[in-house]
Amino acid sequence: MKNFLTIIFISLLFFNPHAVAKKFKDIKGFKKQYLSTPVGKVNRIIQVKKIDGYPVYEGDTSIQVTVNREDAGCDEGNSKNKWCDGKGNRSRQEISLGNMKLKNKEYIYEYAIYFDESYESLEKNANVIIGQMHSGKKPKGCNSCCHFWSIDKKYKGENHYMWNSKAAYSADPVIIGKIEDLKGKWTHIKFHVLWKLDETGRFIIYKNNKKIADLKNIKTLADTCTGGYFKMGIYRWGTIGYWNSDWESLLDQRIYLDSIVFRKPKKEERFN
Numbered sequence: 001m002k003n004f005l006t007i008i009f010i011s012l013l014f015f016n017p018h019a020v021a022k023k024f025k026d027i028k029g030f031k032k033q034y035l036s037t038p039v040g041k042v043n044r045i046i047q048v049k050k051i052d053g054y055p056v057y058e059g060d061t062s063i064q065v066t067v068n069r070e071d072a073g074c075d076e077g078n079s080k081n082k083w084c085d086g087k088g089n090r091s092r093q094e095i096s097l098g099n100m101k102l103k104n105k106e107y108i109y110e111y112a113i114y115f116d117e118s119y120e121s122l123e124k125n126a127n128v129i130i131g132q133m134h135s136g137k138k139p140k141g142c143n144s145c146c147h148f149w150s151i152d153k154k155y156k157g158e159n160h161y162m163w164n165s166k167a168a169y170s171a172d173p174v175i176i177g178k179i180e181d182l183k184g185k186w187t188h189i190k191f192h193v194l195w196k197l198d199e200t201g202r203f204i205i206y207k208n209n210k211k212i213a214d215l216k217n218i219k220t221l222a223d224t225c226t227g228g229y230f231k232m233g234i235y236r237w238g239t240i241g242y243w244n245s246d247w248e249s250l251l252d253q254r255i256y257l258d259s260i261v262f263r264k265p266k267k268e269e270r271f272n
Contacts, residue, residue, distance in 0.1 A: 029262035036094035041073035057112035057258035067093045067234040069250040088243030094233030102195040103226040109191045114256040115183040121159035124241030128152040136227035168218040
């Protein structure tokens with residue numbers, strides 16, 4: 001009986017949906033997929049089908065991401081350095097896509113995003129990051145923040161989906177589009193990056209295959225950081241204003257993602 005219970009316990013651990021993300025066929029080029037801070041929360045990242053009426057950019061499926069105000073989990077580190085999303089401050093549903101060496105490398109990252117018609121931007125100074133290249137934790141001194149991120153944030157009185165970077169500290173935000181204009185349709189985003197710790201890097205941003213920004217002679221890696229990992233999904237932070245006033249008014253948000261690609265540039269695409 002004891003052996004039988006042991007087998008059941010091990011099986012439950014093995015099939016724990018919080019351990020690793022399901023391998024989505026809509027993600028290509030990334031070696032591994034992990035759920036970000038999965039401990040103690042429901043996984044609301046699922047694959048949906050075009051045949052069932054869900055929006056799909058190409059092929060037969062896409063990835064549906066829904067975040068709830070209660071989606072504040074922890075990572076799987078030990079108790080000494082475990083990271084947890086603070087209740088009332090952060091909530092997320094993200095896929096973390098491997099770890100990669102970036103210094104002096106040239107890469108292309110692509111994805112298609114669809115803001116659900118029900119999607120509403122947050123108020124009370126809350127922020128919603130939808131896509132980021134997070135800096136790695138090595139070498140010593142790496143600030144463990146973000147090389148860049150794409151964020152739903154208020155800009156000149158209206159919420160926009162925009163790109164910004166901590167590494168390219170002198171660069172202005174690049175506006176991808178107003179949230180209201182992006183809802184209910186697919187938008188394809190492509191980042192072409194030359195990763196540099198000094199100001200010899202380059203970052204080109206395309207929207208629906210049209211170049212909307214070409215940032216030259218900039219830092220693209222945060223200070224001392226030589227690597228990182230790409231994260232896709234919804235990460236909400238600074239929601240404490242809702243917690244302190246009207247927690248129930250912090251609504252769910254939903255997006256769809258498709259054709260998430262990591263690749264080296266083709267010969268004709270490379271920077272000179």
